[in-house]
Amino acid sequence: MTDEFVDRSHILHRTFSERPSKIVGGDGISLILENGKKVIDACCGPSVSCLGHSQPEIFDAIASHLKNDIAYVYSGSPYTNTATEELANMLLADKPGGLSKAIFVNSGSEATDAALKLAVQYWHERGQPQRTHFISRKQSYHGNTIGALCVSGHASRRELYQDFLSSNVSFVDPCYAYRMKQEDESDEKFVQRLSLQFENEVLRVGPDRVAGFIAETVSGTTLGCLPAVPGYFKAIRDICDKYDILLILDEIICGMGKTGTMHAWEQEGIRGPDIQTIGKALGAGFVPLSGVLLHQKIFDALSVGSGGLAHGHTFQAHPLACAAALASQKIIKRDNLIERVSQMGQKLESLLYKEIGPRPLVGDIRGRSLFWAIEFVLDTKSKTAFSPEYNFCGKVVKNALSLGLNLLGNLGHTGEYQVDHVLVCPPYITTDAELQDIISLLKAAILKTSQPFTYDERLIELSNGKTSAEIGVVYVS
Template sequence: MPTDPFVANSHILHRSFHATPSEIVAGEGIYFYLQNGQKVIDASCGPSVACLGHSQPEIADAISSHLHQNIAYVYSGSPYTNRATEELANILLADKPGGLSKAIFVNSGSEATDAALKLAVQYWHERGQPQRTKFIARKQSYHGNTIGALCVSGHESRREFYQDFMSSNVLFVDPCYAYRMKGGQESDEGFVRRLARQFEDEILRLGPANVAGFIAETVSGTTLGCLPAVPGYFTAIRAICDRYDVLLILDEIMCGMGKTGTMHAWEQEGIRGPDIQTIGKALGAGCVPLSGVLLHQKIFDALSAGSGGLAHGHTFQAHPLACAAATAVQKIIRRDNLLENVTNKGNKLECLLRQEIGPLPFVGDIRGRGLFWAVEFVVDKESKASFPRELQLSNKIVENALKTGLNILGNLGHTGTYYVDHVIICPPYIVTARELEQIVSLLKAAIIETNQHLLTNF
């Protein structure tokens, strides 16, 4: 395909070279406005980021107030702290959810993954077990796009160019993808036992004394499309990690901070919590670049009893302005009981998707939690056969939806054995029932429009 003239002349290296990007000129509530005057419903919050919608005056005031009344920058490697950073950490961890008691704030989800992996390795050094350097991750997972984060991501197309950089100490087991991987006569319990056995066998094959941690998305995001684990899966995983003293690292960068109806997605899994957790995206609602790593008290205790410090850091780690903005975000979520709205409107969204979208041709599965949902498309509902990758079905649906004023998120490339054609719907926490009806109506129209061109071929 030829390079788009605008992209060719722009001094920004855009991620796609083949189409002119539309310019967003304003935003309000769950909507944003394009330069051509089009009003668009942001039903995906970008990649599940802008959880409070657009143009939040309170957050703008918090940012302005901080810049006028407080310090602009504090280096995390200096002997100083600041009120904004301490306040955000206190809001998140005052109740020590699941034993999580300390936070590291960085800029992106990828940085958070890198920090979590390094923290796990340092923990084992402090414990006198430096040989624990092996990590187990899941196929068709995604934990970030830096080299370190890609090493534990089972995203084949994003890893492809960088195979020579990929670490040899990361091994992959199957995801909990019941829709395609559970046997016809297999119960959820049997499926969990099979996956748990595979995980435990991998630990035993590597030698438990060599395994540092297991990393997984609590609810898989863009690679498998808002995929929750079947009941009992994380209970079994947590028990195996405890049995062999392996750290459980849960990635909630996309699915956490209220997206599934509880502040942490793992709270719905019946486990005590992870040893290390990554958060991001909804943490700062897109107003600032911010992510974080939350760690269990036992991790801090080991570092405190050992070297007495963190062997990791960034120039912009725990940036005061970013933390001040995120503090305002988190206060709004709590004050306005938005997690209750996520649960209630999530139930409404699920019903609408199952009633209006489920019966359509080529719709194979509808899954998610809270306001974090995906629709997976298949050629045939019984065989669950995927569409050819080159067809880029989900991207066509995204394009047709945008023509009618609906912004949703589509498939992000080939991730592994299963080609998962899906679209993600995760509107802001402030969405109303009427807006959900409009979102699903526009989505339905986009799917039907796209299907009309496919019915002659399939």
């Protein structure tokens, strides 16, 4: 049934059955609703508003740019501009992992499309135009345009558009240890199994046909802030190097400081990717902006080849967007916010394990720094998932909102494994007291959502953190 407001609105809202609350402002990490209520934003949308919702310095930077500089420059023209050059220089002056050039676009989906086209052009410039096949991972998400959906392993988002999706993409398993690692399997053996699967897929397709392997360094909304087990990306990097395959890392949601380092791959013991996508926290939500970072070797191949980029958008490298992102990144650097993210992340991790971990329907808590998720299961011993129709995580999100807490749950059925999770990834400026409030409200929302399942809460309190299976609690829906 369509909500009356949604029916009247000239906006085609993404959900028809529920009336959206109107946001009229922001205060720090909180959203201010039309009725005056404040809602703590513990997820920053899909982990976007990393500096909160009220940053006068960024507002001033936007106004100053409009007053004193140029609002729009077409990237296909023979011109450049100060804001775009300065933003790229700030990100790449030290050439992290050999990354030396940037393409700035609007959405993360555009960044993925640009990265794929860049990879294909690279192989054309290298005299290997047959390299057009990409290997991705199941239950991944790289964007919602047709090009990005081609390499996304998100089942429900791909479903309607199968006829449009490329056949030169294949999928291997994600590094999802919670459900996929065998009971007696070590991390090392798990990595060996996954890396062998990847190498076998390369050999099946033919190494001379594979353009690149694309993966989220830390999975976002599909598998819930899922880091790889130690050694996984090193093994993947080695295989890519062995067969001269481009490694494309998607850090649109997990990068730009969110996991405690500017780039999430810096914690993986690798030299870096050949191509990397960034976004969301790049402009901190004040402007739409994403980007592609490319290794010097990619630029060198294009430089000695065609001498240009066979790709472009009208609003590519938009000066105003770059000016706002530059102001955001200057604040992050000046205030040592990435270091603060790491410190506050330790406190968030401790609170999650202490206050949320013992809850009877909590199966797994995972993440890094200020990028965390809680996965819920019907039974913690068997890891039995809720049915998709029950939408347990959606109910947690709804109950949390009624208590004044904004969370993000999973976005549809993503594949073989039903993953009921909520993301907790508060802004970089979150205080100790706000973390406590977030966890307190989250705990209350989980308890409220769990009420349809029969259990004795006193047993949980007496269990000292043991699982439901260990204390013999049975749930009946």
